[in-house]
Amino acid sequence: MSTLAQQEFCITLSDLASFMELAPNQVKAKAEVVLQKKLKSPWLLPEEVRALLLAEGYKYPQKVISVQMLKGGVAKTTSVLNMGLRAAMYGARVLFIDLDQQANLSFALGVEDESLPVWVDVVEKKKSIEECVRFVEPHVDLIPSSLNNSVLDRVLLNSNRNWAQAVKAPLEKIKHRYDLILIDTAPALSATNTAVTVASDEVILPVNPDKFAFLGLQKNLSELEDIRADFGLGFKKKVLFTKFDGRENFSHELLQKCIESFEDSLMKGYIRTSSEVKNTVRSGKSLFVGKSPVKSDYDFVTREMLGFA
Ligand SMILES: Nc1ncnc2c1ncn2[C@@H]1O[C@H](COP(=O)(O)OP(=O)(O)OP(=O)(O)O)[C@@H](O)[C@H]1O
Ligand SMILES: [Mg+2]
Numbered sequence: 229m230s231t232l233a234q235q236e237f238c239i240t241l242s243d244l245a246s247f248m249e250l251a252p253n254q255v256k257a258k259a260e261v262v263l264q265k266k267l268k269s270p271w272l273l274p275e276e277v278r279a280l281l282l283a284e285g286y287k288y289p290q291k292v293i294s295v296q297m298l299k300g301g302v303a304k305t306t307s308v309l310n311m312g313l314r315a316a317m318y319g320a321r322v323l324f325i326d327l328d329q330q331a332n333l334s335f336a337l338g339v340e341d342e343s344l345p346v347w348v349d350v351v352e353k354k355k356s357i358e359e360c361v362r363f364v365e366p367h368v369d370l371i372p373s374s375l376n377n378s379v380l381d382r383v384l385l386n387s388n389r390n391w392a393q394a395v396k397a398p399l400e401k402i403k404h405r406y407d408l409i410l411i412d413t414a415p416a417l418s419a420t421n422t423a424v425t426v427a428s429d430e431v432i433l434p435v436n437p438d439k440f441a442f443l444g445l446q447k448n449l450s451e452l453e454d455i456r457a458d459f460g461l462g463f464k465k466k467v468l469f470t471k472f473d474g475r476e477n478f479s480h481e482l483l484q485k486c487i488e489s490f491e492d493s494l495m496k497g498y499i500r501t502s503s504e505v506k507n508t509v510r511s512g513k514s515l516f517v518g519k520s521p522v523k524s525d526y527d528f529v530t531r532e533m534l535g536f537a
Contacts, residue, residue, distance in 0.1 A: 236517050237365050238271035239317040243516075247531065248284070258284070274367040278319030288320050288407040289535055292399065294428040298451075299444035300415035302434040303470035305332045306505055307526075308412040310515050314530035316367040317516065320407040323361070326373035327380075327395075327424060328414040334372035337364050346373050348380045350398050351387070357398040369406075384419040391419060392459060396427035408533075417451050425455050430464045432495070432533075435486065436471040437479040442486075468529065469498035496537065497529035 241259075245252040256267055262283045263276055272280070278288075295304045308324065316322045326333040327347060334340065339362055345355040360371045384391040399409065411428070413421050425431060431452060435445045445467065452465060467490050473479045486494050502522040504515065515523050531537040 237313070237317065238269075238273055239277055239516075240271045241267075242270070243527070244272065244277065244280075247527075247536070255280075274316050274319050274365075276319075277317065278367075281319055286536060290403075290407055291429045292403070292409040292411070292427055293430045293432060293533065294411040294413060294421075294424045295432045295434065296413045296421055296424065296448065296452075297433050297435070297444065298415055298417050298448050299438075299441060302415075302436045302438075302441065302444075303499065303505075304415070304434055305336070305412050307432070307434055307468060307470065307499070307529075308333055308410050309336050310522075310526040311530045311533055312408065312410045313368065314516060314526055315408050315410075315534055316365065318530065318534060318536065320367065320534060321405065322368050323402070323406045323409045324364075324368070324370045325395075325409060325411045326371065327377065327420060328373055328412055329375050329378040329380075330414065331373040331375070331377075333412040334370065334374070337368075337370050337372075339364070339370055339372045341372075342374045342376070344372055344374065346377050347371065347395075348377050348383055351380065351383055351394050357401055361402065381419045384423060392423055392426050395420075395423040399427055417448070422455055425452060425463065426459055426461065428463045430466060432466045432468050434468045434470045435482075436469070437473065437476065437482045442482060465493050466495050467493055468495045471501040472498050473501045495529055495532055497525060497532055499525045499529070 241252045241255050245255045248255055259272060259276065259280050260267055262280050295308045297304055312322045312324050324333060324337065345360045349355040350357050350360060362370045362372060364370050384394055411424050413424055433445060433448055435441045449465065455461065467486060469483055469486055472483060500521050502520055504520040505522055515526060528537065
């Protein structure tokens with residue numbers, strides 16, 4: 229169970245108002261009509277936001293999105309966590325899947341139990357996928373990871389079955405319960421990540437202003453193209469610029485290079501660097517309380533991911 233307090237997990241009427249381009253009291257009035265009750269708190273629960281946005285004509289996507297990058301520390305886990313939590317606050321039904329044996333996403337969501345079943349147990353048919361799903365918050369479930377997943381690659385490659393389907397096939401059973409399935413991965417080009425790509429409608433590749441980041445990105449993009457060709461896949465690729473530091477020339481240069489190189493596949497939003505991020509991932513505190521600049525960055529890219537931007 230997550231350590232988030234209820235108000236940390238709800239969207240405020242004023243955030244919702246700026247998204248809907250209305251005044252907070254107009255949003256409140258609309259919500260009271262849809263929910264048929266008087267609102268007492270300045271925030272809405274995910275199911276209330278969902279009812280309101282559906283009534284307003286918004287449509288939730290049905291997508292499996294993985295976040296991948298062979299280079300470590302580019303903010304894969306941070307992005308999965310914050311985009312997933314924010315999407316749930318916007319009313320999306322979210323399943324997080326942690327497929328990194330470091331289990332940082334699971335820790336951040338307050339799930340730290342090595343004895344819990346993980347993906348390798350599904351592949352080895354010791355557990356069903358349903359048995360792996362943990363409830364975190366309303367609208368947020370997690371299939372956690374642990375060190376037990378460190379043998380997943382070997383298990384996949386030694387398997388007689390079609391290992392490339394080892395993520396996609398089990399997901400078919402539970403996919404209908406969610407709008408967004410967000411998969412966090414380890415920094416590697418691995419059999420596991422190939423199976424993740426096979427299951428993905430979209431692959432988000434974070435890149436940060438670091439000397440080797442662009443090289444890593446190019447290598448990862450060409451690997452994804454090989455996988456696309458080998459398996460006849462139709463996933464979209466999106467590059468997400470993270471840890472942008474406006475005071476550094478290199479940040480501006482690399483962002484410009486990404487704009488020129490990737491055009492449509494570069495996400496419109498990018499994430500600025502901020503010391504507050506560290507605190508949120510390690511403490512399980514939501515980034516969406518308070519006024520961090522990164523809060524509005526992740527808010528924007530979440531809306532882009534949901535197709536609400
Ligand atoms: N916008 C940001 N500003 C400042 N620090 C950040 C930002 N995003 C992430 N970080 C920090 O960068 C470090 C790496 O982030 P994270 O763990 O999300 O990367 P990762 O790509 O998942 O790493 P790994 O490849 O090891 O799984 C963490 O300490 C995190 O707090
Ligand atoms: Mg990570």
